[in-house]
Amino acid sequence: MSRSSYLKPDTVALHSGYVPESDHGSRAVPVYQTTSYVFESVSDGSSLFNVEQGGHIYSRITNPTVAVLEQRIAALEGGSGTICTASGMSALFTVFITLCSAGDHMISATQIYGSTATLLKHTIKRLGIECTFIPINDEQALRDAIQPNTKMVFCESIGNPGLEIANIPGISEIAHEAGIPLVVDATFATPSLCRPIDHGADVVVHSVTKWMGGHGVAIGGAIVDGGRFDWEQSGRFPELTEPYAPFHGIKFWEEFGPSALAMKMRAESMRDVGAAMSPHNAFLILQGIETLSLRMKQHVANAKALLDWLQQQKAVTWTNYPDMESNPSHALAETLFPDGAGSMLCFGVVGGRAGGAAFIDSLQLASNLANVGDSRTLVLHPGSTTHSRLTVDDMKAAGISEDMIRVSVGIEDISDIKADFARGFKAAERAAGES
Amino acid sequence: MYIEVRGQKTYAATGGKEFDSSLPTVMFVHGSGLDHRSWALQTRWFAYNGYSVLAPDLPGHSLSAGEPLESIEEMGAWLADFIRAAGVSRIHAVGHSQGFLDVLELARQAPELLKSITGIGTAGAIPVNPALIEAAKNSAGNAAEMLLLWGFGPDAQYGISAVPGMQPIAIGRQIMARNPLYEDLVACANYEKGSVVAKSIEVPSQLILARKDRLTPVKAGMAFAEELNARVTIIERYGHMLPIEAPRQTLQKLRELISSLEEAA
Structure with a gap:
């Protein structure tokens, strides 16, 4: 079992990621409705930018309220870290463009949400990323579809709208044999019913707009880094193992190991694409997750x-x-x-x-x-x-x-x-x- | 960077900057079953503020090749070889938990290599519960669960993280479950020279302890600090995993000692 907390899931849903803050003792998670954060000094600002310390710079990249939600979802799913995004679709897009570049290939189950299918068939293709669609759970089709440039296998734990169940252990075994991570959209199940990382998934995506929130008042997405995939051993991910020029040549895998993917998504996609979740939406989603x-x-x-x-x-x-x-x-x-x-x-x-x-x-x-x-x-x-x-x-x-x-x-x-x-x-x- | 130590490929984090042996060097030694990533929020500051950094993965751990070393004495000797292989004449040595026992042995065997020593979440001896050793013998993953449950303080147990969005317990588990935790714990349990070594140490020393540490309680750390004549800091509300749980406070104390020594030199 993957584990991020020793509290039971119902307790995690109410408490993880937040203890009453020292200034006012607010029992509920406060909404940090701010764009930015004052640096204690020039050197403090510099060290935050250079990842010498953790902390917040600008709410497009991180925000304290959003971070509580991220840490809570990571704890519920048993992941090493979570990145929350503006919507479930932006969460998927973030994963796709973090793992795949122009010239790369991915494999997806056919039985997926219509907008995700459109994203894979048209938008991602326009960026030079090819996707092969296979019937979910067709193991031979999966083996046949794997190419030297394949970067990920994607499926939904419960397909939308056909409700097909993905054989996550079987799919992940084949993907892992080829050094490829399995990304699972688990929106229909939530971690309350199934934790895909426990069954072999490497990355879990949610539209938290749905059951996680439950109230239907806030759009949001989440990407959970399972932390178990060995990006170095795979040999397919120089983006994570080789120097990353925009960040002083940082090597995400060497530096962060089990949270390498989450840190890369934070450093690249949240900075450059900016599909950030608003703090108020994070607060609303947190209210839903409590129950x-x-x-x-x-x-x-x-x-x-x-x-x-x-x-x-x-x-x-x-x-x-x-x-x-x-x-x-x-x-x-x-x-x-x-x-x-x-x-x-x-x-x-x-x-x-x-x-x-x-x-x-x-x-x-x-x-x-x-x-x-x-x-x-x-x-x-x-x-x-x-x-x-x-x-x-x-x-x-x-x-x-x-x-x-x-x-x-x-x-x-x-x-x-x-x-x-x-x-x-x-x-x-x-x-x-x-x- | 990778360097060869005793013919084995050895990984050492350098804080994101190319290693320069001409700069004052700080070496960070990880604890049982862990690796260089324990020091992610200390090493980069030193590397970008006038120091060179070496945070090795001990043999057989994470990115370093080789078989795990079987005793703290061997680890101390290996650290001396590692420092020489990196071409450094003297270093500030920082060790977390078992890593500090390794530093003590380095001090005993090669005192000429040291400028200062700092122990974090540690003591002069770290007895290990036999049940934990037995668990580690059968499954590093199960033993990691026990260590992480006892090792992280209350805030981390409630999912608080110094790095937004991350879950240190899950990260620690992934690292520990793949590393030779059993060998490390046995080495820890068998080490009894701390008090003897303390008397021979002549370089400045400090201990940074955690009030909520359940693995190396403050009482044990304080007693050893007295033997070592070390300066002591107790950081409130955090547990044994101080470099991860309280990275800012830990870094601040490291900076205070190491910077003052370098300024005085």
């Missing part, structure tokens, strides 16, 4: 109860939840997600696209929007929204059908969620009858 495990338990309980009920509804043509017994991922889900494989589920509704639209438009409690992971129940039709930029073939490869309804099950009373969905099914059946 993470309580919420995740209720999310999972509601998702399972709703799934059971959906399977009895005649308007429902199919259902999908990762640890459903009929799901091929069931055994893997039980191993990697013993406390439940999240609160996302998908189903098809009678009447195809028209039935799906009627279902969503008639809901009152659940919200139709492009987000997941709120405490409130959220629904979406991926084919016409998040994944609308994909071709039909790409949608199929990503496990999406036109009649798919994606549900992020909230923590409301389950009877109210069912009543709302029952209203939707009546509308869907009417639409199906009319077509």
Whole structure:
């Protein structure tokens, strides 16, 4: 098990990264809403710039409130350090451009979030980085895709929106044999349900906008450096092992070892790209994390109860939840997600696209929007929204059908969620009858 | 940088600047199972402020080749060879925990190489719980967990870090779990010459101790400071891992002693 703290996870979620500060004794984490920090002297400023000491210079690079969140997430995931960013997408972009340069190659599971697929297929490609997409858990395809210039393997622990479970131990074993790190987007699970580093992942990415925050009021991302990958032994990462010119020729691996990647991202991407999380958003995300495990338990309980009920509804043509017994991922889900494989589920509704639209438009409690992971129940039709930029073939490869309804099950009373969905099914059946 | 010591490739951090043996040199010696990265927040200041720095990884640790040394006496002798291999005539030696025992042995075997000695989170002897040694024999990772739990003070246990966003316990675990912790702990446990060596030391000495140190309690450090006639600083609220937990305060005390000696020279 990877470990950053000897406190239990529920305690970490409330305390890690902060002890009441000495000036005022604030029990809650203060919001350091400041751009910059006064140097004690010229020499103090110089030593901060030169990494002779830790501390804060400018909030694009570090901020005390954001640092509390970073240290808390690192402790929850068992990582050596965390960099928080403005959004989950900026977290992914930061990882991609830190590990890959023009001329490099990476491998990604096909079954990923639509915007991430667009980033990999188009934006990153424009920077000279090629990505090969393979079906998740296809070990032979993974072995075949590895090239001398491959810098990372990427997948989501629970795929969005198809809910495929990544075989993190199996994927990481193949990647590591080739000296390649595994990067896992663990947004759908949160460390409350699965800690990918424990199963072999080297870097974990989150959109903390989702369940980590839970309130749906702040956008943010996080990158956790697992600290276990040997960048020197790999031989593929001169960016981390050779002198880095903009920083007096610093060699991140020699200097920082298990936190080399996090320090490189801080020194390069946060400085040069500047996708910093605002201190106020960090504060808001911290409020959410305090109740993470309580919420995740209720999310999972509601998702399972709703799934059971959906399977009895005649308007429902199919259902999908990762640890459903009929799901091929069931055994893997039980191993990697013993406390439940999240609160996302998908189903098809009678009447195809028209039935799906009627279902969503008639809901009152659940919200139709492009987000997941709120405490409130959220629904979406991926084919016409998040994944609308994909071709039909790409949608199929990503496990999406036109009649798919994606549900992020909230923590409301389950009877109210069912009543709302029952209203939707009546509308869907009417639409199906009319077509 | 890498230098050859006894025919083995040896890594020594130089604080981010090219090593220059003509400058006053400060050598930092890590503790059991650790490496040069313990000193990340002290070495760069010295390197960029008129000193040369050497923070070696002992043989068989992290970036240095070779088999781990089996006794503190051997480590002291190795440090003498290391200093000579680096082409330095005299150094300020700083040791953390077991690293200070190594420095004491260096002082016993090659006093001519020293300008001053500083021990951090240490004492003249460091008895090791047999259960910890047994754990290390079976798994460096499990022993590392015990050492990190006892070694870091309360703030670090609550995830406080001198470097924003980082988690020192996780970093320490990754380093310790890969290094020969068992050999280091046995060497520590067997070393009994501290008091004898203390009487022979003629260069200025200081101990920087931690109030919340559970591995080398302040009481043991204070008793040894008296034997050594060393100046003593006790840093409040931190634990055994002072160079990582309280890097600024540790650096400040190092600067005060070493700078004053160099200015007086």
